[in-house]
Amino acid sequence: MMAPLGATVPQPQAMAAVEREVLRCEGCKLVQFRTATETCRRCKKSLLPELPKPQAAIALVPEPVAKAESGDIQVATAVRDLRHVRNLSQRQLAGRMGVPRTYISKIENGKAMPTLSSLDRLARALQVDISALLRDAPRRHQDETAVLTTDPFLAEIAKYAENLTSTQKSIFLNHVRELAQSHARRSA
Secondary structure, three states: OOOOOOOOOOOOHHHHOOOOEEOOOOOOOEEEOOOOOEEEOOOOOOOOOOOOOOOOOOOOOOOOOOOOOOOOOOOOHHHHHHHHHHOOOHHHHHHHHHOHHHHHHHOOOOOOOOOOHHHHHHHHHHHHHHHHHHHHHHHHHHHHHHHHHHHHHHHHHHHHOOOHHHHHHHHHHHHHHHHHHHHHHHHH
């Protein structure tokens, strides 16, 4: 049924004039509307602000560092780090995998956990073994460092790189890139 000309039809947005509070869960960092149960939709933790803990005058024992909720498997960090190492944008990585760019963004921000087949495609797109995506970040960096220092040339450079400023490191890296690119052009 059509409304007569000039009549106002109530809009759904106008009927729902109730403002809803937007909150960020401290546990999983999900941004969401306040729920009726006052708990996070994803991790089910309370959305109510925690009362400040009474502080001791002297901390005798350091508090343990909180580990990642996914049992130390930080796929999001691994994907982001490896993508940066490979100098790929999210769009380029998505193109290699045949998925939308937003999927890569969701993985890197911890909003989506890839399936095993997606992990396999991610690993192939990043040119790494799938285990590199599943290892925790400190262990992965230790492994990469161990591999790099087995090369005598890189081990020699590492000794001198510690003494360079960030500007000097940047200049040195640009020179190495130029040398590699000119060698690749001559070889082609």
